[in-house]
Amino acid sequence: MNLIIKLLLNALAVFILAHLLNGVTVDGYVGAIIVAIVLAILNVFVKPILVIFTLPVTILTLGLFLLVINALIILLADKLVDGFAVNSFWTAILFSILLSILQSILYSIFKEQKTD
Template identity: 55%
Template sequence: MGFLVRILVSALAAMLTTYLLKPAVKIDSFVTALILALVLALLNALVKPLLVLFTFPVTLLTLGLFLFVINAVIILLAAKIVPGFKVDGFWWAMLFSIVMTIINSIMINLAGGSND
């Protein structure tokens, strides 16, 4: 599945996730969701591997559960970068990350793409 299609699917997943977590997470428009999807793709490609590398002992000690914390930090960082995207706190960022991942996976599978 192409990069642009994945960005569009991620933007739709972000909009749907925002609708589900309405009072605590806000996205102003679909254009903001597209920018958020691009920023999350960049942060996941550039920042997340460094965070995983630096926190490897903690991640190993928690049997991988610390990766949820890293995902929440990435969402909070994206909220600081993207104007029009707001998250009320760490726990909402973690919940947003989990729900968006599930919705994104379902949408990609429905579109006939692979999740690799």
């Protein structure tokens, strides 16, 4: 159940950012859910491989190259999902930064209260 809630929160974040940023478009709620699922799959399977291959560059840039990797993941999702479009690489970087911030805000609002 926790996975479904996180996917729906990610879809909400994608939908909100698509309406706020000029260079990002998504076709409706279903398109946002599909983008959230594709981003989750890419983050699980593709991102670790990219991080391992680019580890020396990531170390040299003190981790800032991870922003480039996140942008590449978003551009890959743009190519895989028909109802999702990102105009440029710089828009993808801005989208990834804002998506991370919005996801952390939404997760903190909707996180489950642990009982001791």
